[in-house]
Amino acid sequence: MEIKQILNNNVLLATDEAEQEVVVMGRGLAFKKKPGDAVDAAKIEKTFILEDAGVANKLAELMEDVSEVYLDLSYKILELAKSHLTYKLDDYLYIALTDHLSFAITRHKNGIDLKNPLLWEIRRYYKQEFQIALKALEIVEEETGVRLEEDEAASIALHLVNSQLSGESMGAAVQVTEMVNTILTIVKYYFKIELDEESINYDRFLTHLRFFAIRFIRKEKQDEMYDNFLYEQIQQKYAKAFGCTERIAAYIANHYNWEISNDEKVYLTIHIHRVTYRQTKSEEN
Structure with a gap:
């Protein structure tokens, strides 16, 4: 193994026998060494390959x-x-x-x-x-x-x-973006408002939607924690946000053949209420 670059006294970049770049760690590993020197195998504590x-x-x-x-x-x-x-x-x-x-x-x-x-x-x-x-x-x-x-x-x-997500294909990343953008558009048109993209609630909603889309891409099955009482409470308390969630669920079912769980409807409704409440309240007043 040959030293390619010294990062500090205990860490260096090297090339192994297969010409792969590796990071090598060990106490005093690079002491009095220079690029081109052989790595002292006795001092190596950790090695990991950088692809x-x-x-x-x-x-x-x-x-x-x-x-x-x-x-x-x-x-x-x-x-x-x-x-x-x-x-x-x-x-x-x-x-x-x-x-x-x-x-x-x-x-x-x-x-x-x-x-x-x-x-x-x-x-x-x-x-x-x-x-x-x-x-x-x-x-x-x-x-x-x-x-x-x-x-x-x-x-x-x-x-x-x-x-x-970074390990996915470009097509998967595009699909995540398209799904998130379409859901945001549904929310905007349903409430007839522009969302405040600087708000923390918008950031939370965006992250939730991204996770939601990744789960679809990876075909991950969510553990169902369905609570009928909570579901009905959310449905009644946040009726307009729940109506928007139903619109989103219909879009997902029609375009992706994916049925959203009741748990997911609960969380979507809460996020939609959070992200729209201040603006709709302001307009009502």
């Missing part, structure tokens, strides 16, 4: 400002994720997660813990990723002594979910 050639340069740039401690954490978390998830994780996750952990842990040490507004959706719809992310918080605590809030588990899970 995406563009990731190596971005990783090198990131390591100029971020400690390898966070790359090591990302490595351990992603190895855990790979052992539980059936889909392939994108190489860019090493960069995104390393950068996120560095920022999150630094913020926490400075007494700043941000709330994740998508915690509810992520925990509800991406149970496996969220459970992995909760274990990731344990890894972070074991390695750094820092216990991050559950909101950070949601952020880590979201990184896994985003990687999941």
Whole structure:
């Protein structure tokens, strides 16, 4: 194995016997070494292959400002994720997660813990990723002594979910976009309003719709938690939003041959009410 680029004293990029780019980690691995030298195999602690050639340069740039401690954490978390998830994780996750952990842990040490507004959706719809992310918080605590809030588990899970979509074909990405755009259009025409795209409720709704579309693309079956009382309450309390949900359900059934569950109707209705309530209330007044 030959050194291609030294990232810091303990991390370097190398090429293996198959001419693949690999990231190699180990204490003092790059000490007094230069590109072209052989890697000291006795000092190697971790090795991972980068299939995406563009990731190596971005990783090198990131390591100029971020400690390898966070790359090591990302490595351990992603190895855990790979052992539980059936889909392939994108190489860019090493960069995104390393950068996120560095920022999150630094913020926490400075007494700043941000709330994740998508915690509810992520925990509800991406149970496996969220459970992995909760274990990731344990890894972070074991390695750094820092216990991050559950909101950070949601952020880590979201990184896994985003990687999941990046592995799809361009056609799948287009289909997700088309479905989301059409549903937003249905909502706008049904309520005869323009949605406030700067609002947090719009962001929540958009994320919910994106997750909704990804589940369709992947043919994922949602666990049915159907509560008849809650369903009827939502139907009565948010009658107009529920009517819009029924319009969306009809569109999905006609165009995609996919029947939306009652649970999904409940969540869609709540999101539609949130994203339209202020504007419709203002117009009524």
